[in-house]
Amino acid sequence: MPADRFEATYLIETPLEPARVAEVMAGEQSCGTFTRVQGETDELRRRARATVESIEELEPVNAPSLPNALLERQDRKGPWRRARVRISFPVANVGVNLPTLAATVSGNLYDLGEVSGMRLETMKLPATYRAQFDMPKVGIAGTRRATGVTTGALVGTIIKPNVGFSAAQTAGLVARLCAAGVDFIKDDEVCADPAHAPLAERIPAVMAMVREHQQRTGKHVMVAFNITDELDAMRRHADLVEREGGSCVMASLNWCGYSAMQTLRRHTGLALHGHRNGYGALSRHPQLGMSFQAYQTLWRLAGVDHMHVHGLQGKFAQPDEEVIESAHDCYTPLTDGFDDRVMPAFSSGQWAGTVPATWAAVKSDDLLFMSGGGILAHPDGPAAGVASIRQAWTAARQGIALAHYARQAPELAAALAFFGK
CATH class of the missing domain: 3.30.70.150 (RuBisCO large subunit, N-terminal domain)
Structure with missing residues (x-):
C-alpha cells in the first residue's frame, strides 16, 4: 500500500x-x-x-x-x-x-x-x-504486569447489581471479590456517576479495599471505574483514580466519541477499558453499519487498551463466529512494525461452561474472561465461582472434558450442576 x-x-x-x-x-x-x-x-x-x-x-x-x-x-x-x-x-x-x-x-x-x-x-x-495516531499505553503486556498475572487468562467480573449500591456497599462487594481471587473488576456501563454512589466517593472507598488486599496479599486487582461523562469530568475522575493507586478506567466509546477518548488517552497513563455498548446498532444488520474490524481500527487509533468483543455462547445476539473474529482482530497489529494489539474482553453470559469454546476459538490466554452471574451467583459463593472458571481453563488447556475434570474439582462440578441446567 x-x-x-x-x-x-x-x-x-x-x-x-x-x-x-x-x-x-x-x-x-x-x-x-x-x-x-x-x-x-x-x-x-x-x-x-x-x-x-x-x-x-x-x-x-x-x-x-x-x-x-x-x-x-x-x-x-x-x-x-x-x-x-x-x-x-x-x-x-x-x-x-x-x-x-x-x-x-x-x-x-x-x-x-x-x-x-x-x-x-x-x-x-x-x-x-x-504511527501518527495514539498507541495503547498499557495493552496486553501492561495489563498483565499491573495485575501480576504472567500466564493464564485474566478472570474478571462486573459489579452486580448494575446500579443501586452505595459507595460503601460497592466497596464491600469489591473487598469480597478481591478475596475471591479475581484479577479484574469493572463497573457496569450504566453505572458511572450516580447520585447514590458518586465517583468522588466510590473511587476512594473501592480503592481502599483494593490497597488493603494488595498490602495483605501482594496482589493488585485492576478495577475499571466507569468514568463515562463529558471530557473535563472524565479527566478529573481519571486523576482521582490515579491518586488512589488505581490502574484502569472505563468509558462507553460510542457515547464519548473519538475526540474525547483521544484527549483522555493523552491525559492519563491508566489502562483505558473500551466498552462498545451500542455497537449492535452499527453492526447487527448485515447490509448496514460496519464490521468490528473497521470499528476497532478507529478506536485503536484513539489509544484504547482493552476492547469488548462479547462472549461465546453468550446472552447477546452476535453469533459465535463474529465474537471469534473480533477477538482475532484485537490480536492483529493494525500495521507492520508496531505491537499495538489490545486485550479482548469476553463478557455476556460467561461462566465456567463457556471456557472450552473460548479456548478452542482463540488458543490464547491473552484475554479478560469476565463473568458476572457465573461468579456472583455460584451456589457456593464468589470464591467458588472464580475457582470454577480457573479449573475450567486448566481443563480446556489440557484438552480434558469439563465433566471429567470436575470429578476432582468440586467448584467446577457445582457450577456445571447449577448453571448447566
Missing part, C-alpha cells in the same frame, strides 16, 4: 451498476458531489479524489435489504446487485484527524440514494500514517 493512501472495503447493494455506484462513493467521500463543480480541475481530482481500486460482484438478491425513498420514487426494480468495493483515499485529505477519518470512511455513505445496503467491512492503513 502506498504511504500516502489508506483503504476501506465496503459491501454494497444497489439496483444500479456497481461500478457507477463505486465512483459515486469515491467522489462523495473526497472532492466531488453529484455533479462536477467549478474549480474541480483535473489536477485537483488527481491529487484529492478517492480511487476505486477493485469491485467484486457477488450474488444478487430479489428484494432490497433496506428502504430507500429515492429508489422508490424512481420505481427502481431488481435484481438488487451486491458487490464488494475497495476504495483508497489520500492521506492528505484527512491528516491526523480521527473524527474526520471516521467521517471519510463512513459518513454520508450510509445515506446514499444509490444503495439499499452499505456496510464498511475493513480498513487498512499505511504504517507511517498509523
